[in-house]
Amino acid sequence: MTNPLDLPFDTDEMLAGLKPWIETESPTFDAAAVNRMMDLVQHELAALGARVERIPGRLGLGDSVRATMPHPRAGEGGILLLGHMDTVHPIGTLEKLPFRVEGDVCYGPGLMDMKGGNYVYLDALRKLLAAGVETPLPVTVLFTPDEEIGTPSTRELIEAEARRHRFVLVPEPARPDGGAVIGRYAIARFNLQTRGKPSHAGWQLSEGRSAIAAMARKVAEIEGMTTDDCTFSVGVFRAGQWVNCVSSVCDAEVLTMAKTQDLLDEGVARMMALNSDAGEVVMEVRRGVTRPVWEPDQPGTMAMLALAQEIAGEIGFEITGASAGGGSDGNFTGALGIPTLDSIGVCGKDLHTLNEHILLDSLVERAKLAAALYCRLGA
Template identity: 85%
Template structure:
């Protein structure tokens, strides 16, 4: 059998293939845009001979794509490639952050998080099929539309699919040192609303009770609850329509990260304790979607890491493994105790910013890692 590390991976070829992916902008809250991205990837998977299913979106989000790759045991549990195709960048971001290469760096919205990793792991399957290399286990691909907002519409789909497989690969971007993730902290989201009393801001200011002012007081209180083990960040703040009106409603969203379940429970309790109807302005806090703690050092995951580290050394790099924040759909599969290797995608910086980019050299490096993992897991 051909050594998967010797397959003809080419960075320029991969960048050419990635260009239409990146230029098909797919922000989470624009279901039609996400579906255009799903059209692109559905076509590519079908062209590889995969049995492709389009799973309709729900809750206002886009569709998912599930593909069963060609294999004598196709449909049986094997390896699940799990990734998301939504990004945080709104349509039009390409004007400020166009897809472009500058030396060893390539820029583009969603290129690092996580279209680059998805493409690399799909290209590895493409090269294996072209070379006639049969993997020990069948491979299933699942691309979803809503990871950037906590996976509210596809968590059940992901968990049900993952339970059918022996190994889960999540090509989220690599950690800053290029390492993989073998555990993740919990992520909890909260929706906040203050409700006051409207009045004319110039004519009868004293009669009003500002929902904005009350929410603003809570920003410092909430972010001041941050500790090393549990962080709080108020990232969305919406209120007001007329400057000459005292605003009666203000909405906000808070993200909390906790390293342990105990710290998560404590943090949730502190947020919910902010509920109040005692004053002139009501504060209502409700809990949103939560990513559970994925405890590290699970035997199946550690065995996957050991294998990936061996492959990395053959390629010429050292792959570390540790727990991390940030949250991904790996939280769900890891929480279930399923062997999961996360953040094994491309290397880069600036995700979620207008400087998002990848290191071009990491494309071939990670494609070789992917091809070898497909060939050695379950062997």
């Protein structure tokens, strides 16, 4: 049998394959754009001989792609490769952050989070198939469209698919030290709205009750609740259309991260307690999507980490394992108790910014890791 660490992975070849992925911009809220990305990956999976299904999107979001890779026991539960194809970068970001290589770094929107990892783990399957290597377990690939907004439309799909499998691989970007994630903190989202009373800001300012001013005061209060173990962040603030009008409606969105379920429950209670219809400005708080705590140190996941560490040692690098914030679809599979290894994708920096980039050396390194994991899990 071919040693998966000897497969002919090539950085330039992977960069050529990644370029159209990155240049197919796919922000979550643009379903048509996400679906163009799904078209691209669906074609590549079909070219590998996979049985590919297109699962229609819902809630106004994009489609998902599920592929059953060629295998004598194809369709049986084995290894699930789980990734998202949506990004936080709006259409047009390529003008400011073009796909480009500079020295030992490659830049591009969504390259680190998480198209780079998805591509690398798919390339490992491509090389294994080309070499005629049969993995011990069949592999299923599931790419989804909505992770960046908390996975509101595909959580049930992910959980149902994961339950059929023995192992889940999530090639989200590696932690800053190159390590994997073996547990994740809980995440909750909230939608806030203040409603006041409109008036002409120049003529009858005193008659109005500003929803913007009320929300601004709440922003300071909410972010002031942050501790090391439970954080509160206001990431969206929308209001106003005319500067000469006292705004009667203001909307905001809040993200809460907590290290334990008890802390999350406390954080949720504090946020919901902000609901108020007393006074002249109403504050409404609605709870949005939630990612459950994925408790670390589960035996199945720790065994996966030990295997990854053994493989990494053979390749020539180290992988640590730790619980982390940030949230991913690994929260769902890990919380179900399914052995899950997360953040085993490419190494890089500045995800979600106009400086998002990966380290070129991590492409071949992580492809070898992926190929060996496919070949040794379940062996």
